[in-house]
Amino acid sequence: MEAIVYGKKFKKDQFPKIITCPHEMVALLIADRFTRLTGKPQAVIVHVNVGTQALGCVVHNTSAAYCPYMHWLQDAKKQRQIIRTRKNIKQMISRAMQPVYLTAGREKAISPTALLENGVEMIATLLVHAQRPLIIVGHSGRDHQALPALVDLVDMMPGLRVLDCLGSDVSFSFTHPAFLGLGIGAHKAIPTADFILVVHAAVPWIPYINASKTYRTDTTTAFRQLQSYIASNKGFTPILASAEYLNRGAATKNAYHKRLAALALAATDLKNLLALINSYYLGRCLHTPGHLVNCSAGGLGWSGGATLGVKLASDYLIDGNSKGKFICEIVGNRTYIFDAPETVYWIARQYYLATLTIVLSNNKWNVSRNSLELVYPAGLELQVNNLNLNISFSPTPDYAGIAKAAAGHHAWAGVAGNTEQFEQLLPQAVESMKKGVLTVLKIRLSKSWQAAELVSQL
Ligand SMILES: Cc1ncc(C[n+]2csc(CCOP(=O)(O)OP(=O)(O)O)c2C)c(N)n1
Numbered sequence: 001m002e003a004i005v006y007g008k009k010f011k012k013d014q015f016p017k018i019i020t021c022p023h024e025m026v027a028l029l030i031a032d033r034f035t036r037l038t039g040k041p042q043a044v045i046v047h048v049n050v051g052t053q054a055l056g057c058v059v060h061n062t063s064a065a066y067c068p069y070m071h072w073l074q075d076a077k078k079q080r081q082i083i084r085t086r087k088n089i090k091q092m093i094s095r096a097m098q099p100v101y102l103t104a105g106r107e108k109a110i111s112p113t114a115l116l117e118n119g120v121e122m123i124a125t126l127l128v129h130a131q132r133p134l135i136i137v138g139h140s141g142r143d144h145q146a147l148p149a150l151v152d153l154v155d156m157m158p159g160l161r162v163l164d165c166l167g168s169d170v171s172f173s174f175t176h177p178a179f180l181g182l183g184i185g186a187h188k189a190i191p192t193a194d195f196i197l198v199v200h201a202a203v204p205w206i207p208y209i210n211a212s213k214t215y216r217t218d219t220t221t222a223f224r225q226l227q228s229y230i231a232s233n234k235g236f237t238p239i240l241a242s243a244e245y246l247n248r249g250a251a252t253k254n255a256y257h258k259r260l261a262a263l264a265l266a267a268t269d270l271k272n273l274l275a276l277i278n279s280y281y282l283g284r285c286l287h288t289p290g291h292l293v294n295c296s297a298g299g300l301g302w303s304g305g306a307t308l309g310v311k312l313a314s315d316y317l318i319d320g321n322s323k324g325k326f327i328c329e330i331v332g333n334r335t336y337i338f339d340a341p342e343t344v345y346w347i348a349r350q351y352y353l354a355t356l357t358i359v360l361s362n363n364k365w366n367v368s369r370n371s372l373e374l375v376y377p378a379g380l381e382l383q384v385n386n387l388n389l390n391i392s393f394s395p396t397p398d399y400a401g402i403a404k405a406a407a408g409h410h411a412w413a414g415v416a417g418n419t420e421q422f423e424q425l426l427p428q429a430v431e432s433m434k435k436g437v438l439t440v441l442k443i444r445l446s447k448s449w450q451a452a453e454l455v456s457q458l
């Protein structure tokens with residue numbers, strides 16, 4: 001703290017901006033998202049041991065999202081010895097700026113590299129000759145140049161399809177006919193594909209893949225290399241222009257439109273609560289890299305701090321003056337509580353970070369029941385309500401009120417209890433946020449507000 005005062009007093013122009021953050025997880029989340037969007041390194045200062053532990057699952061989320069992260073004192077003995085010599089401090093920090101998760105030990109520095117020539121030739125040949133080629137992406141969209149490079153590659157290969165296992169970024173255009181959508185866990189295209197190119201995606205969940213070759217390379221460069229190799233190879237041209245390939249291109253397009261029609265139909269069936277339509281429809285608005293920031297791992301409590309980080313980064317990239325993009329967070333009711341909202345909205349007010357938060361309140365932790373029913377499809381849980389399963393959130397907290405109170409009442413807070421109220425309040429919430437006011441709208445999802453949920457069934 002002495003150094004902070006010194007820096008603020010005597011090194012004004014060189015000293016970093018410091019944000020006070022009353023919760024460690026939120027601090028790391030802000031830094032993580034700021035770095036992801038701007039590429040600028042950030043630092044989080046926490047208490048040496050208990051503060052480190054309070055960083056909690058965000059450490060896991062950050063490393064799973066390939067956000068370069070250096071933990072200075074985790075393995076205190078060894079890292080202290082390495083860093084405190086001061087002689088190699090510059091090298092150690094610049095090494096940590098590379099996409100490595102640095103906890104201890106000296107890992108190899110990685111810099112963006114191109115694919116080796118024989119790698120380009122091999123992948124291109126396999127892609128062109130495959131009958132049912134598939135590309136799986138996960139995090140490649142972090143580099144905003146990678147998406148257009150992949151679209152160019154796919155466009156020249158009729159029948160080539162792309163599956164996104166949603167690392168945390170928009171990696172392929174959701175409206176491209178070659179897009180198979182999001183597949184987390186499994187997808188029917190995987191066992192039937194005869195060549196799969198996995199690019200920047202964590203794949204331990206795919207039991208079918210036994211990679212014959214792996215390459216460490218810069219994604220955008222590799223897509224561009226493959227595209228130009230295929231375009232300039234005269235042997236490939238007649239293959240790609242053959243009737244067989246054109247037919248399979250048309251079939252891919254057809255299948256895409258059929259999938260959309262099936263989803264549109266599912267959307268009209270209000271009884272089918274498991275129809276996975278919401279995320280898909282939301283996804284159809286996503287063509288632009290950077291328009292979605294997802295968690296990438298399962299540690300809840302990430303979205304509030306992450307939203308602030310994205311807002312800060314967006315303001316910084318435009319003019320540093322609250323003129324950034326429209327930032328909206330959509331969050332479940334339990335997840336909202338994990339976020340440490342009293343910290344998040346205090347910071348939001350303190351640093352003029354206006355965002356729109358929509359809390360979807362179904363009055364419970366529904367996912368826990370879903371998981372239970374998957375394991376015990378005919379179990380005892382079917383005979384009891386959420387109160388008996390201890391996953392009910394009744395009586396529900398005033399989610400929007402929590403935010404408003406944390407922001408010293410400098411916030412717009414609303415609750416929509418039905419469709420009409422939602423239609424009325426949403427435009428007001430959007431307007432409020434656009435005016436620079438911190439905005440939180442809670443939506444009470446109807447099914448969960450039945451009186452039966454309040455009375456024990458045991
Ligand atoms: C730190 C942490 N603790 C516990 C979990 C397990 N978990 C996954 S989803 C969930 C509940 C989410 O509830 P809510 O946000 O209300 O969404 P809903 O299930 O109702 O759709 C929990 C506890 C987790 N992912 N992360």
Ligand SMILES: [Mg+2]
Nearest residue numbers: 333362364365
């Ligand atoms: Mg819920």
